[in-house]
Amino acid sequence: MKRPLNKPRIMGMLSALAVVTYVFVSLVLVSPNTPVRAAVFSVASPYYTQKWNVFAPSIMKVNTDFSFQAQWRDANGSLVKSEWVNITDIEQGNSLGNWATSRIHKQSLNAMGAYQGRYNKLTAAQKKIARDTFIERSGNGFQPIGNSELIQKLVDAGNNRSSVISFLRYDYMMMRYATIFATAYFGEDIERVRWKAERTRANDFEHRFDDEQQFKLSDLVFGWRQSNVTIDGAVVNEYAGVIERNGGKQ
């Protein structure tokens, strides 16, 4: 016998439909890349995007810090090169022993993680270019290599334009981040910056009780970039405040 379509029945059906729709959308979103995923992603992103594989399948084993070095001109016009400064250490200055810590402690760590992720998508030849300087001679001085020239140079070395653009976009962001941080840290008019992923790793599980350090990872150092940032005094003061609050200069 067919049941009459009353309001609770309609509500029940709509409820089931909502659940089934979300089950479908979420399963597609957490599944590997497919044309269906791209279509669903365009509708559900960014509100319902999610991924639950942060520590899996391969557990993170390497600590990656973001360190930078800067150059500025002294009173004689000669370039002065700074020591390496570890931003991650500064940002995590108040994290130790603090169960309710500021989210600042994840910023440079995740920035370097994302940057390295994009770097890893480049070919070996492109990686070599990325680790080199992006500055060229111009008359008696220096200037940043032009965007289109840089893109072309990298694309010629790998033919994967989207990965190149994605890497260069992040590279530009890192240049701005390091330049403002360096300005606040050294109080100088910064001309160039470069950065590195400083990597350390704990011994393997089998060697966990060994005193000897099993891995000596080399740092991943990138080339010099021309600081191309309009410096805002208020922003620099904010960065200086962060450095001060987190234990001061190293």
Add this chain to the structure above:
Amino acid sequence: MTVKKYLATSINSAAQGSPTSPDSSWASRQIDRFIAWTTDAYRATRSFSLLRIIYAVGMLLFLIPSYGDRAYVWGFASTWLEPEIKRRGYPFFIEKMFPKDNTFVFDLSYWSLIVLVLLFLVGYKTRFVTPVMLLFWIGLQSNSMLVTNGGDTIFRITLSFLIFANLSKHWSVDAWLQKRRGHRRSFTQKHFPVPLWLGAGLHNTALMLCCYQIMLVYVNSGIFKLMGKEWLEGSALYYSLNLDAFQVVPLLSELAWQITPAVLVATWVSIYFQLLFPVLLLWKYTRYLSLVLLLGMHIGIGFFMGLWSFSLAMIALDMLFVRDSSWEKTGNWVRRTYTKARQILRSDIGLSPEPRSIPPRPEQFANAGSSMASE
């Protein structure tokens, strides 16, 4: 309650609300049961109220410690993130809620969000506060992609379902005001009455979506773990305890990974209890066992790795699998035990017992009712 009893109760409640005849097909009976379950009562109201409190604590643990760094992380000093932020696809009005070029409006929005979370915590005007708080929450998160974790993602996704749920039936200012009002209806109840089938239907849909969301997190994460060598050999916890970014107290993490059996067992428990979570929910004892173990796992994640917003979000969602009747039984048991303990303590120190008696059990009420009826 066993699965059998649960099914019997559900069938009874469905039968009361829908015209199920003995000749109905099995499928049709199941549909009737589902409709009755969805529309005839608000489910898990205590769990939802507890979730509201835990979520608010988790969000405050995000907002308050980061207050001093707000401009650096999300505000005017974070403009270097713009090239990536602009590509995330948030609508214009969301991006403008925490403007990077207007410190006053940014700070006002940050304070508004804190106030909204506090109102959410105490459960005041929760129906109105929840969607507004969600908007502000998304607005702040849209300003940086670098500082969020899984807990923030869970808040964002599930709060969009929880807009439709009744989160303040217990332990809230809303509940207190309702109790004080007695039978008198509020302005909203008087002018915009929501029928039970609609209110309960939306509430229970939110419940199903939240329960599904946590199962998705567990099963998806469990499947990925099952593919990882370190997870299968039981060493994954050792590596995660050795990551600088997740060491709150390095000495504690050092001590923890030196207990090899604990590392192995905790790693395997986290894979298999996550992976089998939906199956373990089917039986009362495995359900409670898995909830207790996962509760322990999340407290461990918060304690050792400092990921409290993630841990609290997961604990709050886990609690949705505890029925109202179970909370009531637990509450009665705690009250009885507390009263008994007080009485014993007072008699031990030679004071006369308090005039307040032990609260009667629910079955005593039932017996009283039946004896009165028989009289």
